[in-house]
Each structure stands twice: as C-alpha cells, then as structure tokens.
Amino acid sequence: MGLNGAAPSPGSAAQEVVIATRLDHIIGLIRRYTVNWSRKNSLWPMPYATACCGIELMATGASRYDIARFGAEAMRFTPRQCDLMLVAGRVTIKMMPVLQRVYIQMTEPKWVLSMGACACTGGVFDNYAVVQGIDQFMPVDVYVPGCPPRPETLLEGFMAIQRIIDADGVKPGAERGGGKGLRMEISPPAGGGARE
Amino acid sequence: MNPLDVGQVLEALARQFADLDLRPAPLLAREVSGEKQICLRVPADRLVEVMRFLYDDGRCRFDQLADLTCIDYLDYSGAVDRFAVTYCLVSTEIGHRLWVKCPANDPAPEVPSVTSIWKGADWPEREVWDLFGIRFADHPDLRRIMTWEGFESHPLRKDYPLRGRGEREQFERVSRETA
Numbered sequence: 001m002g003l004n005g006a007a008p009s010p011g012s013a014a015q016e017v018v019i020a021t022r023l024d025h026i027i028g029l030i031r032r033y034t035v036n037w038s039r040k041n042s043l044w045p046m047p048y049a050t051a052c053c054g055i056e057l058m059a060t061g062a063s064r065y066d067i068a069r070f071g072a073e074a075m076r077f078t079p080r081q082c083d084l085m086l087v088a089g090r091v092t093i094k095m096m097p098v099l100q101r102v103y104i105q106m107t108e109p110k111w112v113l114s115m116g117a118c119a120c121t122g123g124v125f126d127n128y129a130v131v132q133g134i135d136q137f138m139p140v141d142v143y144v145p146g147c148p149p150r151p152e153t154l155l156e157g158f159m160a161i162q163r164i165i166d167a168d169g170v171k172p173g174a175e176r177g178g179g180k181g182l183r184m185e186i187s188p189p190a191g192g193g194a195r196e
Numbered sequence: 197m198n199p200l201d202v203g204q205v206l207e208a209l210a211r212q213f214a215d216l217d218l219r220p221a222p223l224l225a226r227e228v229s230g231e232k233q234i235c236l237r238v239p240a241d242r243l244v245e246v247m248r249f250l251y252d253d254g255r256c257r258f259d260q261l262a263d264l265t266c267i268d269y270l271d272y273s274g275a276v277d278r279f280a281v282t283y284c285l286v287s288t289e290i291g292h293r294l295w296v297k298c299p300a301n302d303p304a305p306e307v308p309s310v311t312s313i314w315k316g317a318d319w320p321e322r323e324v325w326d327l328f329g330i331r332f333a334d335h336p337d338l339r340r341i342m343t344w345e346g347f348e349s350h351p352l353r354k355d356y357p358l359r360g361r362g363e364r365e366q367f368e369r370v371s372r373e374t375a
Contacts, residue, residue: 093344093363093364093367094344097368100368100370126358126359127358127360128351128356128357128358128361128363128364129351129360130364132364136369137368137370138371
C-alpha cells in the first residue's frame with residue numbers, strides 16, 4: 001500500500017489506510033496463529049492400518065502412550081472427517097487405488113504420515129505386488145522409521161506434523177491455487193481467435 | 197479306520213478305468229512318520245469322468261474338495277509335465293483321503309473345471325488361473341481373484357521374476373495438485 005510521498009496529517013485518509021493495514025496484518029497474524037494452533041492440536045487421524053504398524057498405532061492410542069495428549073485421539077474411519085492420514089503398514093499395488101481414493105476424499109487441509117519401513121520404502125517386501133514406498137504414488141509429509149516404530153517414534157512423527165502445521169509448511173489447496181480440476185473438456189468457441 | 201487307507205477306492209478305480217494308467221503312488225517322495233498318502237495321476241481329458249466317479253461311487257464318496265492347488269515343475273528333476281493341478285479329496289462319510297494330480301503343459305495349459313461336481317472349486321480354480329495361468333474349461337466365471345485388474349502375468353510360475361516385470365511401477369500418481 002503506497003503512500004505516494006504525501007505528508008500524513010492527523011486524521012487524513014492516508015493515516016487511516018496505514019492503521020487499517022496494520023490492523024489487517026495483526027488480524028491476519030492472530031487468525032493464522034489461532035487457526036494453526038487449533039489445527040495442530042486437534043488433528044483427526046484416519047488410521048489406514050494394514051499390518052503390524054497398526055498394532056503400534058493402537059498402543060499409541062491406548063492409555064500408556066495416550067495420543068490424546070496431542071489432541072489426536074479422535075480416530076475416524078471416514079476420510080470426510082479426517083485431516084491426517086496415517087498409513088501404517090505395507091500397501092500392495094491392488095490396495096493403492098483405495099488408498100489414493102481415501103486420500104482424495106479427505107477434506108483440505110490434509111497431511112499424510114507414512115509410518116514404518118513398509119509404507120516408506122516397501123521394507124523387506126520387495127516383490128511384484130508391494131508398493132516400494134507410498135510416496136511414489138501420493139504425497140507424504142512425514143516419514144516415521146522403524147519396523148514397526150515404537151509409540152514414542154510415532155508421537156515424534158505427530159509432533160513433526162504439528163511443527164509443519166505451525167510453520168504453514170503445507171498450504172491448503174485453496175491457497176495453493178490447486179485442488180481437483182474439473183476434468184471436463186471445454187471446447188473453444190467456434191471461429192474465435194484460434195490460429196490455424 | 198485309517199484315513200489314509202484307500203484300498204477299496206483304488207480297487208474300484210482299477211475296475212472302472214482299466215484303460216487309464218492311474219499310477220497310484222505315495223504323494224511324498226520321502227516317507228514321513230510311516231504314513232503314505234496316495235496320489236493318482238489323471239489325464240485332463242478324463243478328469244471330470246474320474247472325479248464324478250470318485251464323488252458318486254459308494255466305495256469312494258469323496259464329497260469334499262479340501263484343496264485345489266497347482267505345482268510348477270519347471271527345472272524339477274525327473275518331471276515330465278510342466279504343471280500339475282492338484283486336488284485333495286476328503287470323504288466325510290467314510291473318512292478317507294486321496295490326492296489327484298492332473299498334468300497341464302505349455303503353451304496354453306488347460307484343465308477341465310470340476311465346479312460341476314464341487315461348487316467350492318470355483319474360487320480355488322480362479323486362484324490357480326490367476327497365479328499359474330492355467331485355464332479351466334467350463335468354469336462359470338474365470339476372472340482373476342488375487343491380483344488386480346489389468347495384470348498380465350501369472351506370478352507363481354517359476355519363470356516369473358520376484359520383483360515383477362515393472363507392473364507395480366506403472367500406476368497412476370496422485371499429487372497435492374491433482375487430489
């Protein structure tokens with residue numbers, strides 16, 4: 001917002017603009033801070049548990065490790081209510097379309113945590129059927145190593161997701177200008193501007 | 197009775213199918229705990245007939261198809277045929293068991309379906325088709341059952357590489373922008 005060198009006088013329009021800009025900035029900061037703060041402390045995970053990592057995930061959710069301390073105890077089995085996908089376990093190529101569909105169905109903003117050696121790299125299952133790391137076919141934000149990872153490791157992964165949210169690391173689709181395309185062909189107007 | 201004693205079955209079969217060389221032999225090359233499971237070899241063109249007899253006849257009464265699987269004998273010492281579709285039959289009435297092997301060979305190995313006798317053969321036959329590529333003639337619904345649609349190979353064949361032929365790499369990718 002340029003002031004164009006005009007000398008600000010008390011009560012002038014230029015000063016009002018400055019004040020309004022500062023107020024916008026402060027409101028923006030507060031909004032960003034509070035929104036991110038609420039997002040990171042109320043992650044709703046989508047437990048996509050296909051193997052032994054799912055057992056550790058359950059242990060993380062149970063009382064000893066208690067994922068509720070990080071506000072992520074509300075596991076939902078419908079992607080529409082979730083914003084954090086936990087891929088725990090190996091994913092076969094036959095299962096990959098299902099995983100992708102669940103990811104697409106999740107509402108923005110959304111994050112993906114790949115848990116364990118199998119989800120991250122395929123692990124020991126280097127055969128024709130198993131995907132060698134889900135990041136080949138879909139986005140992943142945090143990788144949690146281990147076979148399976150202990151609950152403490154998984155909690156560290158959660159905290160990494162929280163740090164990403166705090167730092168605005170992954171913008172929601174509307175801010176990225178992305179989102180799903182219309183997937184329809186729009187034919188050009190007849191005789192209009194198309195060069196031969 | 198001893199469930200592995202199938203003497204009366206073999207007797208009945210020898211009388212009924214005198215023209216076939218059924219070659220009853222122990223299933224295992226090495227004897228385990230002194231028990232002998234008997235295995236027959238039935239050619240594909242007479243399989244349904246023999247199976248129907250084993251199901252119907254009063255001395256056999258094999259009313260349950262306990263298992264249906266396949267063996268790939270590629271590079272197996274002394275093997276004549278490439279594949280053997282293997283049936284494990286159990287009689288819940290009499291209590292005896294019998295193994296039947298039906299050979300199949302390249303190219304286009306094919307064996308008649310036994311779904312007309314045991315309805316439960318439906319899915320095992322689809323599994324053998326999927327993983328070994330053996331067609332079952334007259335099967336009501338011969339589709340792949342384990343691998344995904346569009347998969348071309350038959351991965352349990354011995355000449356199929358463990359890591360596949362690049363099938364798992366050719367798959368649609370979802371990015372943050374397209375999701």
